[in-house]
Amino acid sequence: MATPTIPTKDNHIKHTPHTGPRHVAIIMDGNGRWATQRGRPRLFGHHAGARRVREVVETCPDIGVKYLTIFAFSTENWKRTQVEVAGLMNLFRRYIIKEARALQHFGVRVRFIGDRVRLDAKLIDLMNELEELTAGNSVVNLTIALNYGGRDEVARATKRLAQDVADGKLLPENVDEETLPKYLDTYVLPDPDLVIRTSGEARISNFLLWQSAYSEYEFIDTLWPDFGREEFTSLCAGYGGRERRFGGVNS
Template sequence: MTESDILEAQTNAQRARTAPRHVALIMDGNGRWAAKRGLPRFEGHRRGVEALRRTVRAAIKLNIGYLTVYSFSAENWSRPREEVESLLTLLHRFIRNDLAELHASNVRVRVIGARADLAPDISDLLREAEQMTQANSGLTLVVAFNYGARQEIAAAARALAEMVAQGRLRPEEIDADAIARRLDTADIPDPDLIIRTSGEQRLSNFLLWQAAYAEFVFLPILWPDFDEAALSAAIAEYAHRDRRFGGLEAAARSAKTAS
């Protein structure tokens, strides 16, 4: 083994120790990207889908376990009808054109968000993506569609309240774990790193409960320009953070080592 091989192996080992298990993305800036170039907003969204393809491939390469993308929020329905229709068209295209590649790459697709009032063609499309890839064991791509964190928490609270009313649960049995088990992400680890593009610094009703101990990286670049280099830079920033989870540095490090 050459010195170069040894250095590469050490670098890969260090990356494995510091890489986040779960990265969540707020993909912001499609409209501004298009406006800067005198292009229609649809073109910005189309280029945003291309950035998503690059990012999924990069996440696989970087051995990220879970990648959650904020594709369509519960509040996005209030946008102009033409823009909503274009976003839904792109969702159709992404799943129809990319599902085979995702499946071949051992990617498992999960969808979080409310589905009760979705049009049947959208519900069927999301269900197809989940069912086709459910046995895959590589990257889990979590698509937050028609998703709102406040709505998610409220739904969990209603479910618990109904159990109390039915006598199946005592109020004193409701704790953080009880709530977490009734969220859309019950079987998904909390995000370690949340990245937002476009320079905005807010969560916009995204993973509010799950983000309790996440690290945040806010990037000035607009989403259509996001690529593997930007993802790697955000992960490098994450690797330098001291995650204490509310405790002291030494205690947190011991807890992480034990786990």
């Protein structure tokens, strides 16, 4: 298999202050609270949130977003009740089956990141099938973080890197900040330009820790099931007015 081209910060430095984000990552938060406010079970909110994903994906080409990464289930979410976790896993299976044809028709390439070991075999098979089905698409690159945690990802990447050192494939003195990204789940993706978190929480919750070192952040009060095209477009437009110096000083 050919060695992938690894994106670097140069991808982002080429952006002008008036260019919208090429890669947007979203922490889709607030489904449970949205349901509770309506006197419904939390899973009702998760189903409503899943329906919002298609609207956001379909908005991407219109506003120049080539890559969209969404945080679907974290390594910490296993701490939730057994009923909610089982319901979420069933929702993921249903989402893949229901949306596969639409994603393929729309030209969306789907990738999954995260540790698949803990997921059930049926879900893993569906994930693999969807990745294979959409592998030739390029309109939008949709990455779904499922059983994903930033620290877990870095730990898994470090283990693989250490094994290559032990096997003599990599010299310790050649390891630098450009080396580790080649071992991350996101090795074929550019770093996110903009990270959005819905629901009013102002934390990153272990999401894309390495990749978002120079990302811009937007923490908004909107609950995810209420988030749609208009607000997504507005946030991306606002990014275009930000000054991006990456530690330097513009003349």
